[in-house]
Amino acid sequence: MGFMDKLKNRFKKNTETEEVSEKYKEGMKKTRNSFSSKLNDLMARYRKVDEDFFEELEEVLITADVGVMTVMDLIEELKMEVKRQNIKDTKEVKDVISEKLVEIYYGDDEEQVESLNIQEKELTVILVVGVNGVGKTTSIGKLANQLKQKGKRVVLAAGDTFRAGAIEQLEVWGERAGVDVVKQSSGSDPAAVIFDGIKAAKSRNADVLLCDTAGRLQNKVNLMNELSKVKRVIEREVPGAPHEVLLVLDATTGQNALSQAKTFSEAADVTGIVLTKLDGTAKGGIVLAIRHELNLPVKFVGLGEQINDLQEFDAEAFVYGLFADMLEEE
Amino acid sequence: MAFEGLADRLQSTIKKITGKGKVSEQDVKEMTREVRLALLEADVNFKVVKDLINRIKERAVGQEVMESLTPGQQVIKVVKEELTDLMGGEQSKIAVSDRPPTVIMMVGLQGAGKTTTTGKLANLLRKKYNRSPLLVACDVYRPAAIKQLETLGEQLDMPVFSLGTEVSPIDIAKQAIDKAKNEHHDYVIIDTAGRLHVDTDLMDELQQIKSTVVPDEIFLVVDSMTGQDAVNVAESFNEQLDISGVVLTKLDGDTRGGAALSIKAVTGKPIKFAGMGEKLDQLEAFHPERMASRILGMGDVLSLIEKAQTSVNEKQAKELEEKMRTMSFTFDDFLEQMGQVRKMGPLDELISMLPGANKMKGLKNAQIDEKQIVHVEAIIQSMTKKERQDPSLMNASRKKRIAKGSGTNVSQVNRLLKQFDDMKKMMKQMTNMQKGKKGKGMKFPFM
Numbered sequence: 153m154g155f156m157d158k159l160k161n162r163f164k165k166n167t168e169t170e171e172v173s174e175k176y177k178e179g180m181k182k183t184r185n186s187f188s189s190k191l192n193d194l195m196a197r198y199r200k201v202d203e204d205f206f207e208e209l210e211e212v213l214i215t216a217d218v219g220v221m222t223v224m225d226l227i228e229e230l231k232m233e234v235k236r237q238n239i240k241d242t243k244e245v246k247d248v249i250s251e252k253l254v255e256i257y258y259g260d261d262e263e264q265v266e267s268l269n270i271q272e273k274e275l276t277v278i279l280v281v282g283v284n285g286v287g288k289t290t291s292i293g294k295l296a297n298q299l300k301q302k303g304k305r306v307v308l309a310a311g312d313t314f315r316a317g318a319i320e321q322l323e324v325w326g327e328r329a330g331v332d333v334v335k336q337s338s339g340s341d342p343a344a345v346i347f348d349g350i351k352a353a354k355s356r357n358a359d360v361l362l363c364d365t366a367g368r369l370q371n372k373v374n375l376m377n378e379l380s381k382v383k384r385v386i387e388r389e390v391p392g393a394p395h396e397v398l399l400v401l402d403a404t405t406g407q408n409a410l411s412q413a414k415t416f417s418e419a420a421d422v423t424g425i426v427l428t429k430l431d432g433t434a435k436g437g438i439v440l441a442i443r444h445e446l447n448l449p450v451k452f453v454g455l456g457e458q459i460n461d462l463q464e465f466d467a468e469a470f471v472y473g474l475f476a477d478m479l480e481e482e
Numbered sequence: 483m484a485f486e487g488l489a490d491r492l493q494s495t496i497k498k499i500t501g502k503g504k505v506s507e508q509d510v511k512e513m514t515r516e517v518r519l520a521l522l523e524a525d526v527n528f529k530v531v532k533d534l535i536n537r538i539k540e541r542a543v544g545q546e547v548m549e550s551l552t553p554g555q556q557v558i559k560v561v562k563e564e565l566t567d568l569m570g571g572e573q574s575k576i577a578v579s580d581r582p583p584t585v586i587m588m589v590g591l592q593g594a595g596k597t598t599t600t601g602k603l604a605n606l607l608r609k610k611y612n613r614s615p616l617l618v619a620c621d622v623y624r625p626a627a628i629k630q631l632e633t634l635g636e637q638l639d640m641p642v643f644s645l646g647t648e649v650s651p652i653d654i655a656k657q658a659i660d661k662a663k664n665e666h667h668d669y670v671i672i673d674t675a676g677r678l679h680v681d682t683d684l685m686d687e688l689q690q691i692k693s694t695v696v697p698d699e700i701f702l703v704v705d706s707m708t709g710q711d712a713v714n715v716a717e718s719f720n721e722q723l724d725i726s727g728v729v730l731t732k733l734d735g736d737t738r739g740g741a742a743l744s745i746k747a748v749t750g751k752p753i754k755f756a757g758m759g760e761k762l763d764q765l766e767a768f769h770p771e772r773m774a775s776r777i778l779g780m781g782d783v784l785s786l787i788e789k790a791q792t793s794v795n796e797k798q799a800k801e802l803e804e805k806m807r808t809m810s811f812t813f814d815d816f817l818e819q820m821g822q823v824r825k826m827g828p829l830d831e832l833i834s835m836l837p838g839a840n841k842m843k844g845l846k847n848a849q850i851d852e853k854q855i856v857h858v859e860a861i862i863q864s865m866t867k868k869e870r871q872d873p874s875l876m877n878a879s880r881k882k883r884i885a886k887g888s889g890t891n892v893s894q895v896n897r898l899l900k901q902f903d904d905m906k907k908m909m910k911q912m913t914n915m916q917k918g919k920k921g922k923g924m925k926f927p928f929m
Contacts, residue, residue: 211528214522214528214710215527215528215710216710217709217710217711220519220522220523283707283732283735284593284595284732284760285592285593285594285595285705285732286593287592287593293625314760315630316597316629316630316631316633316634316637317597317626317627317628317629317630317631317632317633318626318630319626320625320626320629320630321624321625321626321627321629321630323626324625324626325625338633369732369734369735369736370735370736371734371735371736372734402593402705402707404591404705404708404709404711404712404715405705405707405708405709406525406707406708406709406710406712406737406740406741407523407524407525407709407737407738408525408707408735408736408737408738409707409709411736411737429591429592429593429678431678432591432678432679432680432711432715433678433679433680433711433714433715434709434711438709457623
C-alpha cells in the first residue's frame with residue numbers, strides 16, 4: 153500500500169481526524185491550490201525525472217517558503233531515492249515527495265510532540281513569545297478558549313506592557329473566552345506582571361497561566377534579555393515552569409523565521425511553534441524548515457480570525473492538505 | 483545561520499577564475515547559481531530572481547576581467563546595479579492635494595504594522611512638513627485596535643477620530659473627512675483593519691472606502707520579513723486598490739528584506755518609507771541602493787556614514803584629528819569620542835551595519851554590553867583634571883581612589899589605562915600612515 157493510500161485510509165477511518173482534516177482543507181485552501189496545482193503542473197510538463205525536473209521542483213518548494221537549505225537536502229535525498237527505486241515516471245515520484253516531506257518533518261523522532269505539556273495536578277505556565285505583529289495576543293485568546301472548553305481554569309497575564317492597546321486587546325480576548333486577565337498599567341515591568349499573574353493563578357487555583365509578552369525583533373539584545381528575565385521569574389516561582397514556551401510565527405514570514413526560532417530559543421528555550429495566518433496564500437513551508445533545521449515542533453496553527461480557528465498541528469494532515477487535490481483527482 | 487552574504491558565497495567560485503582573462507560562460511553559470519541562492523535566501527521571489535539572473539548572465543558573459551576589480555567583485559557590481567535599478571530611485575515624497583485635506587489610506591495584512599506606521603507618518607508630516615494631520619481609526623475588527631491608535635494619538639498629542647466598533651468603516655472615513663474640513667486639518671490618515679488579500683468581503687470594503695474618500699495616497703504596509711508570498715499580497719492589493727506606494731516595516735530586524743525587491747518588481751510602485759524601530763520617530767525614507775546591499779548581505783555602510791555625519795560635527799572632527807596628530811589626545815577627548823559614538827545609536831546596531839560584521843572574529847554575535855561603557859565613563863569621570871590630561875601621573879593610591887569613586891576595582895582601572903595607552907600608540911601609527919590603511923585590531927576599551 154502506498155503512502156498516499158495509507159493517508160487516505162487514515163482519514164477515512166477516523167471521523168474525528170476527518171473533521172480536523174476538513175478544517176485544514178478549508179483553512180488551507182489557498183495554500184493547497186497554489187502548491188499542489190504547481191506540483192501538478194510540474195508533473196504534467198515533465199514526463200521524465202531528470203535534472204530539469206528537479207530544478208523545477210526545487211523552485212516549487214522554495215516558493216512554498218521551505219528553507220533553502222532544507223530544499224537542497226530534500227532534493228538530494230529525492231535524487232538518491234529515485235535512483236534507488238529506479239523511478240523514471242514523474243507520477244511515481246509524487247508519492248516519494250510527500251513521503252519525504254513528512255519524513256523531513258519528523259526526522260528520526262518517533263515521539264509525537266504536538267500536544268501541549270499540561271500538568272495534571274498543578275499549575276501549568278505557558279509563555280508566549282515572538283516578533284511584532286505575528287499574532288501572539290490573538291493566539292493566546294484562542295488558546296485560552298480552547299483550554300477553558302476542555303474544562304481548565306485559565307488565567308491570562310498581560311505581559312505586553314509596551315505596545316499601545318495591547319493590554320486592552322488581551323482583555324477583550326479574556327472576555328470572549330470568559331477567563332481572568334491579570335494586568336498592570338502600560339509601561340510597567342513585564343516580569344512584575346508575570347509575577348503577579350503567577351500569584352493570582354496560584355491563589356485562584358488555576359490550571360493554566362498563559363503569559364503574553366511584547367513583540368520584539370530577535371536582534372534587539374536588550375529586549376531578548378528582558379525576555380530571559382521574565383522566564384527566570386517564572387522558573388523561580390513555579391518549579392518546572394514554564395512548561396511550554398511557544399514561539400508564534402507568521403506563516404507569511406520567509407527565511408527570517410529560522411533566525412527568529414534560533415534566537416528566541418537561545419533566550420527563552422522555545423518548546424514549540426504556533427504558526428499563524430495560514431489561511432492566506434502563504435505556504436507555511438517554513439514549518440518543515442524549522443523542524444528540519446532546529447528540531448522545533450509545531451504545536452498549533454492559526455487558520456482564521458474566529459476564536460475557534462486555532463488547530464492542533466498534525467504533520468500528516470498538513471501534508472495531506474497540501475496534496476489533497478492531487479489525491480482526489482486520482 | 484544559513485545566511486551568508488553574496489560575497490562569501492562567491493569566494494570559492496571566484497578562486498577558480500582569478501587570473502583568467504575573461505569570464506567564461508561556465509564561470510558565469512556557477513556564479514549565477516550562487517547569486518540565485520543568495521537572493522532566494524534573502525526572500526526575493528523566485529520569479530523575480532529568474533528574470534534577474536537572465537539579465538545578469540547577459541551582462542556578465544564575455545566581459546573582460548578588469549584589472550581593478552576581481553571577477554567576483556565585478557559580478558557583485560553587476561548584480562547590485564541590477565537590484566538598485568529594479569528598486570528605482572528614492573521617492574519619499576507624500577502627495578499634497580490641491581484641495582485639502584490630503585487623504586492617505588493605510589492598507590495591508592494583519593500585523594504588518596499599519597497602526598504604528600499611521601502614528602509615525604503623522605509624526606513625520608507634522609515634524610518635517612509642518613502639517614496638522616487627523617488620524618482616523620477604521621479598524622473596527624481587531625480588539626483594541628482603536629484604543630491603540632488613540633494611545634498613539636495621545637503620545638503624539640494629535641487628534642484621533644473614531645466612532646467605536648459599531649459603525650461601518652466607510653461611514654467613519656466619510657465623517658472623518660468632514661471633520662477634517664471643518665477643523666482645518668490638512669492631512670487625514672485612515673488606518674484600516676488588517677486583512678488577507680484573498681478575503682473578498684474585506685477587500686470590497688477597502689474599495690468602498692476608496693471610492694468614498696478618494697484618497698491621494700494608498701500606502702500598502704508590508705512586513706519586511708515577508709517571504710515568497712509578498713508577491714501575491716502586493717499583486718492583489720495593487721490590482722484591487724491601485725496603491726500609490728509601499729511602506730516597509732520592521733527593517734530594524736535582521737531580515738535581508740528580499741520582499742522589497744519582489745514587491746517593487748510586481749507592482750512597479752515605489753517603496754517610500756521604511757520603519758526602523760518601535761519609536762514614533764523611526765520612520766525613514768527608503769534607500770534602494772542600501773537595500774540592494776542589504777539583500778546581498780553586504781552591510782549598510784552608507785547608513786553608517788550618514789549616521790556619523792549627523793551626529794559628529796565637522797569642527798569637532800577636525801580638532802580631534804589635530805589632537806591625534808600631535809599626540810595630545812587625552813581622556814577628556816576620549817570621553818567626548820565615546821559620547822559621539824553613542825549618539826549614533828546602540829553599538830550593536832552600528833556594528834551590524836558593517837559589511838561582513840557577522841563574519842569577523844570577535845564581532846560575530848558580539849553582544850556589546852552597554853554597561854561596560856558606563857563603567858568606562860565612570861572611571862574617567864572619577865579622575866582629576868590633571869590625571870585626565872596626563873595618565874602618567876597614575877600611581878597605586880590614585881588608582882585606588884578612582885576605583886572607589888567609580889564603583890569599579892583597580893584591575894578595571896588598569897585595564898582601561900592600558901587600553902588607552904595602546905590606542906594612543908595605534909593613533910600614532912595611523913597618523914604616520916597618513917590616513918592610509920586602517921589599523922588592524924583596533925579595539926574600543928569596551929569591546
